Amino acid sequence: MDYHYFDEPDYIDIAASEDEEADEDEPESYIHPRVMYGRDQNPHEHLDQLHNEGSRVSAIDPVVERLRDTFEFCVLPSWHQILYYLAPLLLCCLACRLLSTLYAYHRFPEADRPRVRPNTMAVAPLHLISALSGLVMLYVTLGQRLWVLVLLSSLSYGLLQLVRLGSGQRGALAIALITIGSQFSYELLWHQPAAWTQLRGLQMVANMKVISLAFDMAEMGAVKQLMPSILAYLGYIFNPATCMLGPWISYTAYLQCLGTNTLARWRSQLFRALLHVIFCVLALAMSNCICPTLNEFDSHYMLATPNLWQVWMTWVGALGVRSSHYFVSYLSQAMLITAGQSLEMDRVTVPGRDRQQVCDAWTIEWPYSLSVLVRKWNIPMHEWLKRYIYGRMRGRAQQHTIVAVFCTYLVSSLLHGMDLRIYLVLLSLATFANGEVMLRRHLATLTRACIMANPCMGKDRCRYTHCPSKRGxxxxxxxxxxxxxxxxxxxxxxxxAYLGVVLLNDSLTDSLEMEDGEMPFLWHWWSSGYLSHYIGLGTFVLYLFIS
Amino acid sequence: MDLSYMLCLCLLALCSAAESKQKSGRGRGSMWWGIAKVGEPNNISPISTGFMYMDPAIHSTLRRKQRRLVRDNPGVLGALVKGANLAISECQHQFRNRRWNCSTRNFLRGKNLFGKIVDRGCRETGFIYAITSAAVTHSIARACSEGTIESCTCDYSHQTRSPQANHQAGSVAGVRDWEWGGCSDNIGFGFKFSREFVDTGERGRNLREKMNLHNNEAGRAHVQSEMRQECKCHGMSGSCTVKTCWMRLANFRVIGDNLKARFDGATRVQVSNSLRQSSNAVAVVSPNAAGGNAVGGGNGLPPVVSGFEDERMLNDHMPELLLSNKHHPNMPSPNSLPVAGARARNGRRQGKKHNRYHFQLNPHNPEHKPPGPKDIVYLEPSPSFCEKNLRQGILGTHGRQCNDTSLGVDGCDLMCCGRGYRTQEVVVVERCACTFHWCCEVKCKLCRTKKIIHTCL
Structure with a gap:
């Protein structure tokens, strides 16, 4: 059927059969779409016309129309949908807070807060409130898939009993291995990519909580006292502020905030929560709509050179990934504030410090160095890795910090489940960050200048000669x-930007089936010629060469 | 009974013969294209937006029912004008390298925008019908979700309907689907309105009107099938805890490309035997038989039925204003219908309106496949478009530019129909070295380049 139109045999030539006959139509009244420059036409005339139009052609129309389209068809629907997500999450957090405050107010009228014995009957309702509100929240967003999560959590509780039997540290290590290993086997056995992508993040947070609990118990030694009852365990795992989007909180932090919430200063907290919600909504619009739109503007509006343009494109693409992270982080911060849960980052609470900070967007956007960036990307996660992986590895292999660092990155990538992209990104990140740290440290000692990977803190603490704060x-x-x-x-x-852009394709799938996209996920790296990897390795080689 | 039936058939055949003679074969639903030129200074006085529908130019362009639709749906006129212009520019883009280049003429009262080519039933005519109906669907749907049409709002029907992919993926019983929805392009309203507006004059009573109806439906089907969903996930480190989705209509260029592909593979049709016997085939195909046809080409189906499965869904979301137009007297005139036909109509009063879309078209060459719902059909071979023939509305290719290296239709051999061509060197002034200045301006230089241009003799 795809024969060409002009080869058609039944072609007839009307002109041959009929004479031309002047109709009432003037041929001038037809408009040819193409402008032709004939010999008889003066090209200068056109030049004049163009000059009159002016050489400044306004591009406002296509750009503005595109942005308006983006707002109309992408930003508004995204916000409309996200409000349906936000409302139950925040309401559950608020309900949990109000109920537990009410209970604590009636049960413990005096200041003796129930922070000593988490397993007593008096505290049990508080755990119950926490677990129930978390479960309701999960049910609203996950539906029936919630039961998978409950099943896995109860399995983990069974595993936790092993610590009681096993001897301390070794038992905790076994739990860590089993938990991470089991995550893989679920992913392999329960072959439903669509469902698992939704559950993976939740399961990751639960796993981190279980592992930290096991290590804490082993460290304290007194396993029997610390072992949470099933209610306390469920309250901890399904704590509404953290079970959905993270971040990880320690068991002690959970216990500390249990029932100690007061409704004092609720106005400022409400204000902060609202601010975070606004931030997270803006980050969503950025990630969903604005970055893809910016990416679509082709190189017609080229800034300077194609290479620079490509770097800009990569940065914008990665900005989409980063703002998706900000969306999740700000949302979880808003939930933490609403539920009155603090992260207890430091044992000593610094006054005025944000106790619910999950990520530091400004440091990420304008990073001092890669290692600082990694620390600020997800602060609780970093804390967890530092406390339970890096600290332990460091204790074992004292001489080889670099081994400990790489092991930390490895565990971090394993925690994320089966995703080759994340492995590659994290291991590359480890290499780059380590190379940078070592090179900068070495350069700093050579030149006695403050160019370490960590910023120099103030005048007095800078131990180098060439310090801007010292010398002025x-x-x-x-x-x-x-x-x-x-x-x-x-x-x-x-x-x-180079590392982040790889994660972009994953989230931009049209359907739930992730595997139908045939485009290789390393396309972005390939198109930029693996430039960043060469630079990263170059840093390492330079360091080895200098030292 | 038999006698009266035969009598009716004879009457009908007479009627249709008379009609086709007097109307020179053209369908009657094509005058509205002139709306594209509404607002241009050579036609009418400057428009005051509020009273645009009172405009005499519009009055002469639109049929009575179309005028009422415009009046009842405030804001729709702007979208229609936009859509008609979209169709023209897309048609001219698609046919820029062809002998027939989709030229339009200044709109004069009582003449057709695309000229007399519309009087013929050739491929080009079919394409014009398809692209105009597609453009109206597209721009109405767009305008709908932009909120410029007051009588339609965002199409929230998608929220309750779960996406198909989930049913395949979720083998766990009762797994809750992803929530999605939002203000998608309101394709339902666009589709429905396009049917009401564009198909007004086409009753589907003779072959030419059937061809028009089929091509109009094909244009709409292309718009509908190009609707796509975009999603994005958010969650801890790339997991998909929160997912947001939205619907997008494709760029109209994509639809134009698809229709052009269908144009190249268009099907020549003729009246099937069954249709000839009962000339007015309103009641030939039952709606049930027409129901299960998928939009995706429909190539493997033996009976040639251009029914659209979406009809049911679309009916559900038909706005009140459109529904009220359903029983308007501006329908097939009762005089020409025989008693039997009237009885059949009474039997299925509800489906009456949409039965005109249920008809059979058979390919001219019985070895070819019957046309699917997205195919473009035509009745007669195209003229060569080589020589100027104003009676036929053909401009000829004299003076057209051609490409001397191309072997395709834009090549000088085919374009100039073997008459030969003239080569000349001209100075062309173009914008060049454009740079983008923040924000939002493009500054260009003017460059003079010498170009060699070939022009058909």
Whole structure:
């Protein structure tokens, strides 16, 4: 059926059969779409016309129309949907807080808060409230898939009993291995990619909680006292503030906030929660709509050179991934604030410090170095890795910090489940960050300048000669140090954009089947010629060469 | 009984013969295209938005029912004008390299926008019908979700309907689907309105009107099938805890490309035997038989039925204003219908309106496949478009530019129909070295380049 139209045999030529006959139509009244420049037409005339139009052609219309379209068809529907997600999450957190405050107010009128014995009957209703509100929230968003999560959590509780039998540390280690291993086997056996992608994040948070619980118990030694009852365990795992989108909180932090919430300063808390919700909604619009739209503007509006344009495109693409992370982080912060749950980052509470900070968006967008960035990406997760993986590995292999660091990254990537992309990104990140740290440390000792991977803290604590804070801005070396640090900043931003853009394709699938996209996920890296990897390895080689 | 039936048939045959003679074969639903030129200064006085539908130019362009639709759905006129212009520019883009380049003419009262090509039943005519109906569907749906049409709102029907993919993926019983919805392009309203508006003059009573109806439906089907869903996941480290989705209509260029592909593979049709026997085939195909036809080409189906499965869904969301138009007297005139036909109509009063979409078209060459719902059909071979023939509305290819290296239709051999071509060097002034300035302006230089241009003799 796809024969060509002009080869058709039944072609007839009307002109041959009929004479031309002047009709009442003037041929001039037809408009040819194509403008032709004939010999008889003066090209200068056209030049004049174009000059009159002006050489400044306004591009407002296509750009603005595109942005308006984006707002109309993407931002508004996204917000409309996300409100249906946000409402039950925040309401459950609020309900949990109000109920437990009410109970604690009646049960413990005095100041003796129930923080000593988490397993007593008096505290049990508080655990129950926490677990129930968390489960209701999960049911609203997950539906029947909730039961998979409940099943896995109860299995973990059974495993936790092993610590009681096993001897301390070894039992905890076994739990860590089994938990992470079992996550893999669920993913392999229960072959439903669509469902598992939804549950993976939740299961990851639950696993982190179980592992930290096991290690804490083993460390304290007194397993029998610390062993949470089933209610306390469920309250901890299904704590409404953290079970949905993370972050990880320690068991002690959970117990500390249990029933100690008061409704004092509720206005400022409400304000903060609202602010976070607004941030998270903006980040959603950024991630869903604005970044893809910016990415669609083709190189017609080229800034300077194609290479720079490509870097810009990569950065914008990765910005979509980053703002998706900000969306999740700000949402979880809003939930933490609503539920009155603090993260207890430090044993000593610093006054005025944000106790619910999950990620530091500004540090990520304008990073001092890659290692600082990694620490601020997800602060509770970093805390967990530092406390339970890095700290332990460091204790074992004292000489080889680098082994401990790589092991930490490895465990972190294993925790994320079976996702080759994340493995590659995290291991690359480990290499780049480590190379940068070592190179900068070495350079700092060589030049006695403050160009370490960690920013120099103030005048007194800077132990180098060339410190901008020490020498003042009058000295030339301050400007040089500043310049070197700026270069490293830009390099870190470039690395981050390069690494982040790989994760972009995953979330932009049209349907739930993830595997139907045939485009290789390393396409972005391939198209930029693995530039960042060469630079990262170059840093390492340079370090080895210098030292 | 038999006698009266035969009598009716004879009467009908007479009627249709008379009609086709007097109307020179053209369907009557094509005058509204002139709406594209509404608002252009050479036609009418400057428009005041509020009273646009009172405009004399519109009055002469639109049929009575179309005028009422425009009046009852405020804001729709702008979308229609936009849609008609979209169709013209897309048609001219698709046919820029062909002998017939979709030229339009200044709109004069009582003439057709695309010229006399519409009087013929060739491929090009079919394409014009398909692309105009598609453009109206597209722009109405767009305008709907933009909120410029007051009588339609965002289509919230998607929220309750679960996406198909979930049913296949979720083998766990009762797994709750992803929630999605939001203000998608309101394709339902666009589809329905396009049927009401574009198909007004086409009753489907003779072959030409059937061809028009089929091509109009094909254009709409292309728009509908190009609707796509976009989603994005959020969650801890790339997991999909929160998922947001929205519907998008494809760029109209995609639809134009698809229709052009169908144009290249269009099917020549003729009246099937069954249709000839009962000339007015309103009641030939029962709605049940027409129901289960998928939109996706429908190639493997032996009976040639261009029914659309979406009809049921679309009916559910038909706005009140449109529904009220359903029983308007501006329908097939009762005089021409025989008694038997009237009885049949009474039997299925509800489906009466949409029965005109249920008809058979058989391919001219019985070895070819019957046309599917997305195919473009035509009745007669196209003229060569080589020589100027104003009676036929053909401009000819004299003076057209051609490409001397191309072997395709835009190549000089085919374009100039073997008459030969003239080569000349001209100075072309173009914008070049455009740079983007924040925000939002593009500055260009003017470059003079010498170009070699070939023009048909």
């Amino acid at each position: 801005w009058g000295h030339w070396s301050s400007w040089l140090v500043m310049f070197v640090n700026l270069m490293f900043r830009l390099l870190a931003m470039f690395h981050l």
